[in-house]
Amino acid sequence: MSEFKDYYDQAHIVYGMSKMRKDKIVRTLGVVSGLRILDIGCGVGSLGALLKTGGNYVAGIDMSKVSVESAKKVLDFADVGDVQNGPLPFKDGSFDVVILTEVIEHLLFPERALREIYRLLKPGGFMILTTPNFLVWTNRIKMMFGKFAYTETGFFDRGHVHFYTLQMLVKDLTGAGFVIAETNHIMHPKIPDFIGSMWPSLFAFQFVVKALKK
Numbered sequence: 001m002s003e004f005k006d007y008y009d010q011a012h013i014v015y016g017m018s019k020m021r022k023d024k025i026v027r028t029l030g031v032v033s034g035l036r037i038l039d040i041g042c043g044v045g046s047l048g049a050l051l052k053t054g055g056n057y058v059a060g061i062d063m064s065k066v067s068v069e070s071a072k073k074v075l076d077f078a079d080v081g082d083v084q085n086g087p088l089p090f091k092d093g094s095f096d097v098v099i100l101t102e103v104i105e106h107l108l109f110p111e112r113a114l115r116e117i118y119r120l121l122k123p124g125g126f127m128i129l130t131t132p133n134f135l136v137w138t139n140r141i142k143m144m145f146g147k148f149a150y151t152e153t154g155f156f157d158r159g160h161v162h163f164y165t166l167q168m169l170v171k172d173l174t175g176a177g178f179v180i181a182e183t184n185h186i187m188h189p190k191i192p193d194f195i196g197s198m199w200p201s202l203f204a205f206q207f208v209v210k211a212l213k214k
Helices: 002-011 021-030 046-052 065-071 110-120 137-144 164-174
Strands: 035-040 055-063 077-080 096-102 120-132 178-185 203-211
Touching: 021 035, 021 096, 021 120, 021 203, 035 110, 046 055, 046 096, 055 065, 065 077, 077 203, 096 110, 110 120, 110 164, 120 164, 164 178, 164 203
Parallel strands: 035 055, 035 096, 055 077, 096 120
Antiparallel strands: 120 203, 178 203
């Protein structure tokens, strides 16, 4: 897996987080304090640092050792790790919340990652997951005309090895034992939210899902 680690050490600069996605995650999490939170794919720790301000303990895991060195400065704990090749260095039921934002599409074995996250969550804990909607309407139009090419960033990022539809995402989550408690998807900027919410499989730009451990 050294090729993957080398890739993410080099690509960490372009993997930022939009304010809209950060706001959606915080809104889905709600006003909380005193929780133990694990941010998988923490990057340099910008989201985790925000979550710490509410009085939460935040640990971070990332494949990029370069990112982890920065994350260590702002999080309670940060280490290099790959959730799909666990176990991660935490006991069963160590966390109230796990954040998995724009990570699952980068994994060769997402089902392994979901099982590991399930192990790490306390009973009644939950995961907040985000991932791009592969079949958003703009992508459907491109593919209808035979247009598909990998890019350095965006939907067709070279690091994306799994493409998710809403149906596939729900299937993987429920198959790992999770229950979908809430969705708060980011709609395509050209589509009003009230229309997008009626057809998220078509109009959601990024899926945002809160999934409970049974």
